[in-house]
Amino acid sequence: MNLPSDDMLTTQGLLLDHTSGKVLLIGCGALAREILDLKAANNWSHLDLVCLPAILHNHPERITPAVRAAIEKHRSTYARIFVVYADCGTGGQLEALCHDMGVDMVAGPHCYSFFEGNEKFAANSESDFSAFYLTDFLVRQFDAFVWKPLGLDRHPQLREMYFGNYTKLVYQAQTDDPALTATARDCAARLGLAFERRLTGYGDLKASLAALR
Known part of the structure; x- marks a missing residue:
């Protein structure tokens, strides 16, 4: 395909x-x-x-x-x-x-929510209150959706303003892809956030x- x-x-x-x-x-x-x-x-x-x-x-x-x-x-x-x-x-x-x-x-x-399962996502909402989420697609398109639109490629000092209230990046993995996981981990590092991966599937x-x- x-x-x-x-x-x-x-x-x-x-x-x-x-x-x-x-x-x-x-x-x-x-x-x-x-x-x-x-x-x-x-x-x-x-x-x-x-x-x-x-x-x-x-x-x-x-x-x-x-x-x-x-x-x-x-x-x-x-x-x-x-x-x-x-x-x-x-x-x-x-x-x-x-x-x-x-x-x-x-x-x-x-x-x-629906990738994780709506019931499970709702149940975890309190502990995940300060989480920033990425999916497979958003990991691949992180620069296009996050880094460049927020101007972080030109003004990295804005990172704290945008992400200062987040504590972790949660990568909801639809596929078990080591390369995507490495990229997601790098995204978390660029944002100064702790990294967590969850294999949610679909x-x-x-x-x-x-x-x-």
Whole structure:
């Protein structure tokens, strides 16, 4: 399977991978590889996927309008549409949109929660209050999503202002990749945070997609 590049998923998203399924997944570009892996591993040929640019997360107010446009564009073609975003900083607006348009979505406040498992994430919320999270995608795109947008490449002295209240970086690993783990550890060092790795796999994402028929 030819996977899209991380840079493309960040800035452009993913065009429809197929047009023959009964269910369309409208997802975040940061989840594209995981969704494609799950589709291939489980032979979910009834699921088609289109992804919006992952960089929308740096401007969460743009996520809901972008999802609305995607639903309106494709809804006449598919029997069912499922939104593979959590709330993702939209303040409930995305959930309200999906409800109004009769579309279901992944449960949870953000991907860090459903990758870990929403129940487990909620149970750990007090002890993880000062944690900064990265996923496989965000480890690979750390510079594009964190270091450069915050200006830390030009003004490293800003690190304390942005991350002074964090105590640890939690790397939620979807895959058991030593190279990614080493990169994540380096990200923690660059931010001056303790490092913790959790092999979450796909968490609740797999169960959410498996339920779609």
